[in-house]
Amino acid sequence: MNKKIVFLILVILSSALLTSCFDSKEIDEKAYIIALGLDKGKNNYLNMTLQLALPNKITSGEGESTSTTTVETPTLYAGLNMINTYISKEVDFTHCKVVVFSKELAQEGIHDYIHAMIRGREFRGSMFVAVSTGTAEEFIENATPILEMNPAKSYEMNFRSYEYTGFTGDTTLTNFYMLAECSCRQAFATLVGVNPYEDSDEFDPKNSTFREKGHDRPLEGDFYAGKIPKVYGTKSEVMGIAAFDGGRMVGEFDGQEALFHQMLYGTYQSSYISIPDPKNPDAFVILNVNQGRKPTHHVEMINDAPINSAKVQLEADILSIQSGFNYENTDNIQILENAAEEHIKKGMLRFLNKTRPMHADLCGFGRDLKMKYLLWEEWEKVHWLKKYAESKFNVDVEVKIRRPGLMVRSAPAKGSEGDVMK
């Protein structure tokens, strides 16, 4: 009996000791990647750029906190192997915060890379997927944190800014993959770019999209990433989204369109929106708009062409009335609400019509239609993503202004020449 126990203990001990901790790695035996950039290579399929965190610099706060390296390689994991030869520590993706594809590569199709990442256990699902208007290498090279000591945090915060600006979207890897594989919706990625301006004199209105939208002057969202008129600070920019169809990038949308997309998609939280003053075309009313309820979608097939309707309910607080007109008055508030509804509706319809030729059902109308089919085979016969190009859109926007801010009543400034109103 005793022999038996000793034998068992020996077996257990030796199996534990012989295998021991064979795949354990100390934290300081690894090099943590915080951003991965993929460009089209000159001679090979890929130009792979890795941004490595330098923990010693990050904690001490002195010097550059990152180090970037680029290698030309046929595939993602081949590149990793190559990089591991000249980086002293083992490269680890578990803390990678963003993967950036160049526009060129994205247009060719990135789904195989997304697959590789989803399959590999090192890539985390909360990593952001982005498309650079220039090269990915350029973006990563220029993404220097200003406020943070930790570059990883900088990426995280920056890509999460859609929660309070609305100008991008929730483009985490899991989300991207889920949408890309879906038969009723299309994926989108954050649009990033590098700012070209050195001096504020160089600002060029041609870089804005305001003209094609029929705005008098560029509104806050009328820019793509890399085109924002700004100087100093970090060069990297995050604004707008890129639409995908079948893993290939098919179009890009500026900040304002991304905001409307979020409103229609249901991820919108809150942001400031400038509305042209209904009483005075030269002035703006600034509203802090929140989502009142989640948007509802409704799709009807008429003559084999879909009619997509969406209902968007928003709530708003007044932040500024430049004209000084007393919109806060219960009689006048309707005017402002109508103007806001009109402004948002116009923008939304424009955005939706822009997605149509791209076959990019970014807002998920297909989900509503899918629910009407009992059998998967029937739904597959619809070929929704193809059919989307024949869509017609109806948008019902409802804006309720709840609070006037801390000022209850606008009054014009008193001057020597009487009341001053814009």
Added chain:
Amino acid sequence: MKNFLENLLLFKEPKQTEKFILKENKQDTEKDSEKASNKNPSQKSNKSKEKDGDTFLDKILGSNQGDDEQEPGAEKKEEKISKKLSTNLKYMKKVYSIPKNGDIVLRAFDIVVKDKTIPAFILFYDGMTDREVINNYILTPLMLLSNLDIKGNERKIIDYIKNHILPQSQLNETSEYTSVIDEINFGGCGIFIDGIDVAFAADVKGWEHRNVERPNSEQVLRGPQEGFTEILRVNTALVRKILKDEKLIVEDVIIGKRSKTPCSMLYLRDITNESLVEEMRRRLESIKIDYLIDSGELEQLLEESSLSVVPQLMATERPDMVAAHIADGKIGVIVHGSPFVLLAPVTLVDLLQSPEDAYMRLPYAHLLRFVRFLGIFFSLLLPGLYIAITSFHQEMIPTDLVFSIEASREVVPFPSVVELLLMEVMFELIREAGIRIPGPIGPTLGIIGALILGQAAVEASIVSPILIIIVAITGIGSFAVPNYSLGLSFRVLRFGYIFLGAMAGFLGITLGLFIQGILFVNSKSFGVPVTIPTGPKTATSFSNNRLIRLPLWKQERRADYLNTQDDTKQPKISRKWTEDNKKRKGDGDEE
């Protein structure tokens, strides 16, 4: 070889052994017990008399006689006391090795009655007896006594001395040497008088002892502040002071051939399951040991499994805890000379409870309880989890923390397991040395511990600062375990988790938890699985033994697993005034 492997791997039914199981008893128990008492009425009644009487001298007599009959070498002791004083004197001198023995006092004197002089002597241990009592209440009456009217009959003299002369509450007359000797050995005074064949043993215990003080290891802010001491009778009194019930039985047992340590078994006659009492009595009486000094030794002699991860008896310094548990149907065992009283059976939940849980208002009690559980979780798992996460699951750590750990570990020469073990061993060392360190040097150790092991180790890059935090939290957490014994058990298990975490990450930790779970479920304390009421699921309407405590007025039943004779603790409505309130309100409505 094949046979060997087959033997090893195939399941073979273990030998059926009859172990003690605390069985259900509803109405049947009372009948059973009646039957049992009818079977051997003489023994039963005898015993119960002794138990009720609390006179543990009787018990000494009884049990020792029993022992001696079995031991062939002790024939001499059975000798009867002689009528001749000189014989007695000679015998006692031989027994006590007088004059070799320094602290035994033999005082010979004469009792003068009218014109007759009767020689006599007393025998007692110096230091164990109260000298004043001997002088004033034994020697004075005997020596100065002048009106002794002897009327021929021996018996009468004995009665007269006993009834009129010696003003002692506990005075025993005996005709055997053994009982007098036992009494003298335990701080009594033996009185021998010429011409009568009995001796008297007076209880004049008066040794130096510690007063009732605050409990050292189980302090509370709210609740009684008294702790047990080393004196058996003081301890029983402390319990009796709380449970003023004649049904509280203090049953005495003597353990130890040399030490003859008196132990008491406390239980409520009409509550505690009789088979449980019987089992405890059986175990206590069957113990044959040379000496018994502390209840810690008795605990080891009583427990079923010596290697179990859970203590099977609870040791406590607090009379209120003992009283509460006895009132709930458990048994307490007090060992003379130990301020720790044993309680059985115990469950894991009992061991995780502090007496304060009951004294505090419900919300605070729960806050404290959950903080305690958190501390216990830390003390058991934190180092293991740290190792598992840092060596296998780095993705779980927030990115900022990864970078700061990496930066701080950059200059550390050891793998983190070694680092952690180093610190844990250091911490255990400080703890162990801290208990033994002489009082005045105590603070120095704190400084050494904090400075050398904390700051200096980090500055010398022997360990990373984050690890100091881990070890510190673990250390603090381990002090949150209310039961010292269980705390020690977790301290040992922690090292297991460190190894498992280092070897296989979360897989190892999970494996460890699984094994620990099996060990817990497999442990029994006096026939009660320690994981009750969750292990085997039992009725949970009883209150105090759950993770979440019910309000006091809802604790209506005693613990289900104890199978008490009466499992109702209090009526359904224990706050009668709430009823009165309703009534009053009803009356008001009618008006």
